[in-house]
Amino acid sequence: MKSLKTGLIVVGSAALMLLAAYSNTVQATNATNKPDDFLAQIPAKNSSTAPTLIAGTGHSKESKGGQVVESGPYHLELVVEKEADKTHLDFYLQRGDNHQTIPNAKVTSQIQMPDRTQKTVTFTYDQKDQHYTALLPGKVVGQYQMKITADISGQKVDGRFTFSR
Known part of the structure; x- marks a missing residue:
């Protein structure tokens, strides 16, 4: 049971880091592609x-x-x-x-x-x-x-x- 909880915490943390990295990439792309570019x-x-x-x-x-x-x-x-x-x-x-x-x-x-x-x-x-x-x-x-x-x-x-x- 402990390994299952630990595994879920690790997978959840990794998912949050990937989501944060993706979010930063999208924001950087949008910042360089402004409509007035x-x-x-x-x-x-x-x-x-x-x-x-x-x-x-x-x-x-x-x-x-x-x-x-x-x-x-x-x-x-x-x-x-x-x-x-x-x-x-x-x-x-x-x-x-x-x-x-x-x-x-x-x-x-x-x-x-x-x-x-x-x-x-x-x-x-x-x-x-x-x-x-x-x-x-x-x-x-x-x-x-x-x-x-x-x-x-x-x-x-x-x-x-x-x-x-």
């Missing part, structure tokens, strides 16, 4: 070409050392360089497995700053270095969330990136 407000344009973050997929030769997103037949890469009073953004927009540069796209980004304000930044094409560039003024410390949209002859390609300063 910047990325949650941006609808995906086309689910068939939804961007996928990749890691270690053989793009090391073509990679410029930034965050890489494959979106349909496109290779998107963001390289962030922090400067004293601004952030320099390099965006590589390439097509297919051979990573051919696409020079004639209209590239814009929506950026949520660490203080939850939003900025729109337009990228310009650098013919010499064959990539798009932009400057983000300011030096607010924290995490930045970006949605970059490239309009390639009427076809929109989206990529989502984050970086910290």
Whole structure:
């Protein structure tokens, strides 16, 4: 009888600990997925070409050392360089497995700053270095969330990136 009571106490305690751990996980998930979350407000344009973050997929030769997103037949890469009073953004927009540069796209980004304000930044094409560039003024410390949209002859390609300063 004593072992039965002891067993029930142990099982009950374990169940309470699991329930508490699950509760904390749900609260943490809900805290990060607030309805006013910047990325949650941006609808995906086309689910068939939804961007996928990749890691270690053989793009090391073509990679410029930034965050890489494959979106349909496109290779998107963001390289962030922090400067004293601004952030320099390099965006590589390439097509297919051979990573051919696409020079004639209209590239814009929506950026949520660490203080939850939003900025729109337009990228310009650098013919010499064959990539798009932009400057983000300011030096607010924290995490930045970006949605970059490239309009390639009427076809929109989206990529989502984050970086910290």
